[in-house]
Amino acid sequence: MSLYVDIKKVLGEFTLNVKFTAQEEVMAILGASGCGKSMTLKCIAGIETPDEGKIVVGDRVLFDSEKNIDLSPQKRKVGYLFQNYALFPNMTVEENIGSGVNLPKKERFRVVKEKIKAFYLEGLEKKRPSQLSGGQQQRVALTRILVSEPEIIMLDEPFCALDSYLKWQLEQELMDLLSAFKGTVLFVSHNRNEVYRFSDTIAVVSDGKIDAVSKKETLFKNPQTFAAALLTGCKNISRAQKLTEHTLNAIDWDMILYSSRIIPEDIKHVGMRAHYFKYTENVDSQNTMTCDVTKVIENPFSYIIMLKNKNSTVGNGFSKIRWEVDKDAWKAISQKNIPLRLIFQEDDLLLLS
Amino acid sequence: MDLSPLYISLKVAFIATIITIFTGIAAARYVLKIRRFKGLIDGALTLPMVLPPTVVGFFLLVIFGKNSVLGKVLMQFNITVVFSLVGAVIASAIVSFPLMYRTVRGAFEQFDTNIIYAARTLGISEFKIFWGIIIPNVIPSIIAGTVLSFARALGEFGATIMLAGNIPGRTQTMAIAVYTAVQAGDRAKAYNWVMIICAMSFASIILMNFWNNLQYKKSAKRSDF
Numbered sequence: 071m072s073l074y075v076d077i078k079k080v081l082g083e084f085t086l087n088v089k090f091t092a093q094e095e096v097m098a099i100l101g102a103s104g105c106g107k108s109m110t111l112k113c114i115a116g117i118e119t120p121d122e123g124k125i126v127v128g129d130r131v132l133f134d135s136e137k138n139i140d141l142s143p144q145k146r147k148v149g150y151l152f153q154n155y156a157l158f159p160n161m162t163v164e165e166n167i168g169s170g171v172n173l174p175k176k177e178r179f180r181v182v183k184e185k186i187k188a189f190y191l192e193g194l195e196k197k198r199p200s201q202l203s204g205g206q207q208q209r210v211a212l213t214r215i216l217v218s219e220p221e222i223i224m225l226d227e228p229f230c231a232l233d234s235y236l237k238w239q240l241e242q243e244l245m246d247l248l249s250a251f252k253g254t255v256l257f258v259s260h261n262r263n264e265v266y267r268f269s270d271t272i273a274v275v276s277d278g279k280i281d282a283v284s285k286k287e288t289l290f291k292n293p294q295t296f297a298a299a300l301l302t303g304c305k306n307i308s309r310a311q312k313l314t315e316h317t318l319n320a321i322d323w324d325m326i327l328y329s330s331r332i333i334p335e336d337i338k339h340v341g342m343r344a345h346y347f348k349y350t351e352n353v354d355s356q357n358t359m360t361c362d363v364t365k366v367i368e369n370p371f372s373y374i375i376m377l378k379n380k381n382s383t384v385g386n387g388f389s390k391i392r393w394e395v396d397k398d399a400w401k402a403i404s405q406k407n408i409p410l411r412l413i414f415q416e417d418d419l420l421l422l423s
Numbered sequence: 424m425d426l427s428p429l430y431i432s433l434k435v436a437f438i439a440t441i442i443t444i445f446t447g448i449a450a451a452r453y454v455l456k457i458r459r460f461k462g463l464i465d466g467a468l469t470l471p472m473v474l475p476p477t478v479v480g481f482f483l484l485v486i487f488g489k490n491s492v493l494g495k496v497l498m499q500f501n502i503t504v505v506f507s508l509v510g511a512v513i514a515s516a517i518v519s520f521p522l523m524y525r526t527v528r529g530a531f532e533q534f535d536t537n538i539i540y541a542a543r544t545l546g547i548s549e550f551k552i553f554w555g556i557i558i559p560n561v562i563p564s565i566i567a568g569t570v571l572s573f574a575r576a577l578g579e580f581g582a583t584i585m586l587a588g589n590i591p592g593r594t595q596t597m598a599i600a601v602y603t604a605v606q607a608g609d610r611a612k613a614y615n616w617v618m619i620i621c622a623m624s625f626a627s628i629i630l631m632n633f634w635n636n637l638q639y640k641k642s643a644k645r646s647d648f
Contacts (some may be wrong), residue, residue: 117540143543156541160559170545211541218545 071221071253077113077123077133086110086120086278096248096255098265098286100301101275107258110275111224114256115150116143127221127254149220153227155211157199163210164195170218181217189213189247205240212247222254229264241267262303266290274298296422299341304420305392310340318421322389324382327357330416334423341420344374344394348413349403357414361391366400373400377410424615427592428600435508435583435596436576439515443572446516447523448565452553455531472521479518480585487513487586510587511594515576522575523568530564531557563638570631574624 076089086106090097101107112118114125116132119140125133127148132141157166168182186192189209199207208228215223228244229237245268248255259265265272265286272289274281276297282289293299299307308322312333320327320340327340350358365376377391393412395403403410454465471479487504488494497504504510534557542552558565580598587594589603597616604613 112540115540115544117543143540144546144548146544147546148544150541150544152537152541154535154537156535156537158538158542158556158560160556169542169547172546214545220544 071128073114073222073254073256074124074126075110075114077110077120077125079109079113079118079120081109084278086113088275088278088280090273090280090283092254092256092271094252094254095271096257096269097271097273098257098259098269099273099275100259100262100265101297102260102301105275106278107260107275108226111150111226111256111258114146114222114224115148116141116146117150130221147219147221149215149218149223151208151211151215151223151225151228153230155199155207157207157211157214159199162196162198163191163202166199166210167191167214167217170214185213185217204236205243208240209243209247212244216247216251220253222256223248223251224256224258226258227260228257229261230259260301262290262301274301276301293341293420294423296339299339299420299422303343304341305344305394306342307339307422308341308388310337310422312337322384322386323359323391324379324384324389325357325359325414327414327419328416329419329421331419331421333421336423337421339422341422342391342414342418343420344392346415346418347391347393347395348415349395349399350411350413351406351408352411355411355413357416358411359391359414361410361412363410364390369394372396375400377412380409424612425591428595428597428616429619431508431511431594432577432596432598435511435515435579436573438512439519439576440569440573442512442516443520443523443576444565444569447520447568447572448527448558450520450524451528451531454528468524469521471517472525476518476579476581476583477585480514480582483510483514483517483582483586505586506588506590506594508587508594511583511596514582514586515579518579518582519572519575522571526564526568526571527561530561534560563635566634567631570627570634574627577623577627578620 071094073092075091077086079086084106086109088106088110099107099110109118113120114132120133120135122135123133124131124135131137131139132146132148133139158169161169164182164186167185168178171178171181173181186195189212191206191209191213194202194206199210202210229241241264257265257268269286271283272286273283274289274295274297281295281297282293289298290302293302293304296307308320311319311321312335313319313326315332316330317326317328318333318337318340360380361377362380363375364378367374367376372394375393375395377393378389382389391412450468454461454468457464484505485491486493487497487510489498489505494504502509504513538556539552542556578598579596580602583594583596584599589595589599595603597620601613601616601620604610604616
């Protein structure tokens, strides 16, 4: 069951304008808070109404402003897992799960019983949501959605409120449970690691617009826009100006860089991931910056070194370089007491337009 | 001592409370649904709580009086509101209505909208969402509102005396009986009624606290897991 979305909604100063297609896959919507991710999900579910556009699942039109089609959320068959799971507090686990089943009583009882077994909820049937742990609540919420037989499932930041240990465990669990689901899964998150582990395709949303849609490997290796680079965790970004086919001027870093790839005409920024820098003692190698160390920050397993170009007078937020380096490597370098030279390897430069 | 004011008071408060339960919940739901004139309608519904009861009574007299359209229509059906038990019930219901309405409305507003959205995406009908999910979860507030409304209806004086008058055995409630006794200089009778009213009001507050504690213990036990 594929999903086609093309909607527009104006909310005061903010305009949501997204268009994408998802196949039977896990598609992540990656974006900073307030970029319109959740609003997109709410429009698909029918909780919010877009100003104009079209939403189609398979061959079923859920919303079409031109034809005046706007199915109620009840008829859309879109499962929505809320951040707080939204279980019904007055119902037991089995009542919660059975609430979305539209079958005669006997049949419903059988289906619910079967699912309770399949999702390892036996023994919790008579418990109320407030008596369950966070993980159990999530499992109940997901079971409740799956029993209602949706055609697509949407997950709204499902791990946002959890601490990192629990998060890891729940993430694995959720992936197992969802593996049996055949339709499209939309997964909204602002966490790049989560998104990478969870999804096949990633849509980057920035300021209400879809910035890029691509396979996750492609996106992380070669994010083509500023927003995609930031959201995939690129820490160093400088304004850029194309000079020749393969060279560019990195304005904020104040240096000329050579790239092995052809530089696009409309390049605006150049990026470099914090752990991709190489260190050299050689003075005249290409793409090298001689740096001043401004700050050393210690992490559990690495150091973050804040640097700036020694020979530059450009001083703004973007001109700072962030380098992440192993503890041992940094100890060895700092003992040598010589000027620090970083190589921006020609293959690792992110060319952003 | 003639106990008729006690019976009349209980009868009036009981019927008035039942009316406010239904109208209060319906009004709370309606006001949350509408988009236009929300503030205006909310203001009008809350007004009886802040207006002097005599002013409310005056309005009711104008609305239900012999010369009003509504009064004439009701006359056709042989219903007289002015100087009758029906009038006492209407006055008490109007004055206690805002307590119910506001308590329930607050509970509706605090109810997690995600739960309602989730129910919708699961295909649950709006009717079932309201009666099967929202109402059971706001029951504590409905009960609190009921106790408050009942206590207010029981103690209602101003609007009642304006609309229903002070007819012993027919519209004379306990609160009015105190007033009448003092006017007549019958201190002993006034003391009796004062004591009965104090005891009943106190009992209803104790009952409400007891209920609140019970709810609190219940929820504490649940999250104890």
